[in-house]
Amino acid sequence: MADEIKLEQQHGKSRVRVGRIWRKKQGGQHFFVEWIVNISLLSNCLPSYTHADNSDIVATDTMKNTVYAKAKECSEVVSVEEFAVELGKHFTSFYHQVTTAIIKIVEKPWERVYIDGQPHEHGFKLGSEKHTTEVVVKKSGALHVTSGIEGLALLKTTKSGFEGYIRDRYTVLPETRERILATEISSSWRYSFESLSNVPLKPLYFSERFLDVKKLLVDTFFGPPNEGVYSPSVQSTLYHMARAVLNRFPDVASIQLRMPNLHFLPVNLPSKDSPTIVKFEDDVFLPIDEPHGTIEASVSRSWSRM
Numbered sequence: 001m002a003d004e005i006k007l008e009q010q011h012g013k014s015r016v017r018v019g020r021i022w023r024k025k026q027g028g029q030h031f032f033v034e035w036i037v038n039i040s041l042l043s044n045c046l047p048s049y050t051h052a053d054n055s056d057i058v059a060t061d062t063m064k065n066t067v068y069a070k071a072k073e074c075s076e077v078v079s080v081e082e083f084a085v086e087l088g089k090h091f092t093s094f095y096h097q098v099t100t101a102i103i104k105i106v107e108k109p110w111e112r113v114y115i116d117g118q119p120h121e122h123g124f125k126l127g128s129e130k131h132t133t134e135v136v137v138k139k140s141g142a143l144h145v146t147s148g149i150e151g152l153a154l155l156k157t158t159k160s161g162f163e164g165y166i167r168d169r170y171t172v173l174p175e176t177r178e179r180i181l182a183t184e185i186s187s188s189w190r191y192s193f194e195s196l197s198n199v200p201l202k203p204l205y206f207s208e209r210f211l212d213v214k215k216l217l218v219d220t221f222f223g224p225p226n227e228g229v230y231s232p233s234v235q236s237t238l239y240h241m242a243r244a245v246l247n248r249f250p251d252v253a254s255i256q257l258r259m260p261n262l263h264f265l266p267v268n269l270p271s272k273d274s275p276t277i278v279k280f281e282d283d284v285f286l287p288i289d290e291p292h293g294t295i296e297a298s299v300s301r302s303w304s305r306m
């Protein structure tokens, strides 16, 4: 008896880089985005694997060209999510072979520069944290939209501690209520829109939501400007940040957060001959990024109701 063979496949184009300028009709303001696009198509092209028959393949070179063609077609500023949805819609409706399109895009953080407090019409500088999206479009019109942020580096110099954890013979970490808390957040959140027909049509809806979620994550991490908020662990802060987003934004169904704990070690330099060179008094630190703790969790609405 012949072995039963199962073949699952997808193909696509990775790291298609595109820049797009939009010019305001009145006034001289320019808008600019740079996107790195990954496309992956699930399609009925099995004969290309099994019988050297390529007649059902969408060439990955064609996928790449489609990115440029669709960027050209966007006559108004669009969010990175909207652009991903447009691409997904195109691939799943234009080719009868394509059943699902998975579009992932990273937007480089080009930010308008301000000169003497005034926004520059056509000048941009590279910021730090990136806006990402992952969109899955099915031929049926079913849709998943995820937005995300990468590289959001935050640090606070107090109002952080870590106590009460398991102690055993390998534990040397002292308990503390005074430490630096530093992290570089990666987060992604899934919207509750489940089909192309109920995705919001308001221009730049997703761009606004991205900024709102980012602000809420940052505000929750730090607390109010003068008193801050005490963090008993990265875990607790992460959970509060995730809950804040779910509480504030009803269109967010779930959120994932990854928060490395970037350690700042106390510096103590004893001296053979007194006096001590450096005695740690919550002031001088050795920053390290390896190794670092990694705390990650996913929080979703249905889970929170359980």
Ligand SMILES: O=c1[nH]c(=O)c2[nH]c(=O)[nH]c2[nH]1
Pocket (backbone or CB within 6 Å): 162, 173, 232, 233, 234, 235, 261, 293
């Ligand atoms: O906030 C923290 N969570 C941990 O799980 C952990 N583990 C550790 O060594 N330090 C910390 N800090």
